[in-house]
Amino acid sequence: MSGVGRRAHPVQLAAPRLGDWAGGDTGPAWVQERASQQPGPELLLTALVHGNEYSGALALDAFLRSGLLPRRGRITAVFCNMAAFRLFDPGRPDASRYVDEDFNRVWSVQCLDGPDRSIELQRAREIRPLVDRASHLLDLHSMHEPCEPLLVTGTLPRNIAFAQSLGTASQVIVDEGHADGVRMRDYGPFADPAGERVALLLEAGQHWAHASLEAARNVLMRFLVAAQAMDRGDVPSGWLLPEALPPAPVLxxxxxVARSTDFTFVQDFHGGETITRAGTLIAHDAGEPVYTPYDNCVLVMPSVRQLRPGVTTVRLGRRVA
Ligand SMILES: [Zn+2]
Incomplete structure (x- = not known):
C-alpha cells in the first residue's frame, strides 16, 4: 500500500496577483482596511498564513476587488506570509508553506515576546496589533488532500456555535490546537473562556482545487453577515453556495503521530469517514498496525504528504451533540 495518498494533486487555480494590495504606507505591508462610518465588529480576515494555500488569498482578493464596504465596523484583510507565497512554484507546490518556520505555531505570548528571530516571527510581531484588536478572526487555509471543508474552532462553545450558525456544510472540528506551537486562532484573547471574541480557521478543501475557492468565498461572506458587518442583501450574486445544515461537530x-517514514494508510482515506468498530486497522507504521481506539471514530485530515517521524498523519474524533 506504499504511497497511498501521496500522489501529486493538480494545480487547478492559478496563483493570485496581489500587487494592488501591497499597501504599507502607514502600517504593515499587505494589509487592507475597509471601514464603515457606523460602529460595529472589528473583523480580521487572514490568508496565506501558509504560503502555498492561496484559495483564501483568491477569495480575499475577490472581496477587495468587489469594492464592498462593511455596513458596520471595520474589515481588515491581511496577506500574512508573502515571503513564503513568493516562493510558490507550481512544479513544487508543497515547498512554499513557510520560509523559516510555521507561521501558525508562533502565536504564544512567550514566543512573540521572546528573543527568537525568523521571517515568520517578524511578520507575526508586525501584524500582532491587528490580531489584538480583532473581535472576529476568519483565518483562511486549505488542505494537502482533497477533503470536504472544515471549520476548526478550538474548544470554546462560542466559536463552535458561531461556526455551526453559518449555514455551510463545513464540518466543525473541535480541537485543542498543536503541541508544537500556538495557532493564530488560539492566540491570547481568542482562547479566553470569559471573552467574547470569535476566531475560526477554515480548511477550504485541497489547496489548488476550484471547489476550495468556492468554499472560501462562501464562508467569507457568511462570516461577514454573521458578524453583522454586512447584511445578507449586500452579498453580490455568485458568492454564496446554497444554505446547508452542518453535520454534528467532531471533537x-x-x-x-508517525514514528517512521514508512507510514501508510490501508485505504485512500479522504477525511470525514466514520469507522464503526473499535480496533479497525487504518494504517501501518514501520510495519506496526494502527487501529481505531473506539467505535464510530471519525478520521480528520488524513495525510502523509509532509511525512516524517513526529508529524501528525490523521486526527481521530467523536461526533458530539
Ligand atoms: Zn494552513
Missing part, C-alpha cells in the same frame, strides 16, 4: 480526541 478531536487523538492524533496519530
Amino acid at each position: 478531536v480526541t487523538d492524533r496519530v
Whole structure:
C-alpha cells in the first residue's frame, strides 16, 4: 500500500496577483482596511498564513476587488506570509508553506515576546496589533488532500456555535490546537473562556482545487453577515453556495503521530469517514498496525504528504451533540 495518498494533486487555480494590495504606507505591508462610518465588529480576515494555500488569498482578493464596504465596523484583510507565497512554484507546490518556520505555531505570548528571530516571527510581531484588536478572526487555509471543508474552532462553545450558525456544510472540528506551537486562532484573547471574541480557521478543501475557492468565498461572506458587518442583501450574486445544515461537530480526541517514514494508510482515506468498530486497522507504521481506539471514530485530515517521524498523519474524533 506504499504511497497511498501521496500522489501529486493538480494545480487547478492559478496563483493570485496581489500587487494592488501591497499597501504599507502607514502600517504593515499587505494589509487592507475597509471601514464603515457606523460602529460595529472589528473583523480580521487572514490568508496565506501558509504560503502555498492561496484559495483564501483568491477569495480575499475577490472581496477587495468587489469594492464592498462593511455596513458596520471595520474589515481588515491581511496577506500574512508573502515571503513564503513568493516562493510558490507550481512544479513544487508543497515547498512554499513557510520560509523559516510555521507561521501558525508562533502565536504564544512567550514566543512573540521572546528573543527568537525568523521571517515568520517578524511578520507575526508586525501584524500582532491587528490580531489584538480583532473581535472576529476568519483565518483562511486549505488542505494537502482533497477533503470536504472544515471549520476548526478550538474548544470554546462560542466559536463552535458561531461556526455551526453559518449555514455551510463545513464540518466543525473541535480541537485543542498543536503541541508544537500556538495557532493564530488560539492566540491570547481568542482562547479566553470569559471573552467574547470569535476566531475560526477554515480548511477550504485541497489547496489548488476550484471547489476550495468556492468554499472560501462562501464562508467569507457568511462570516461577514454573521458578524453583522454586512447584511445578507449586500452579498453580490455568485458568492454564496446554497444554505446547508452542518453535520454534528467532531471533537478531536487523538492524533496519530508517525514514528517512521514508512507510514501508510490501508485505504485512500479522504477525511470525514466514520469507522464503526473499535480496533479497525487504518494504517501501518514501520510495519506496526494502527487501529481505531473506539467505535464510530471519525478520521480528520488524513495525510502523509509532509511525512516524517513526529508529524501528525490523521486526527481521530467523536461526533458530539
Ligand atoms: Zn494552513
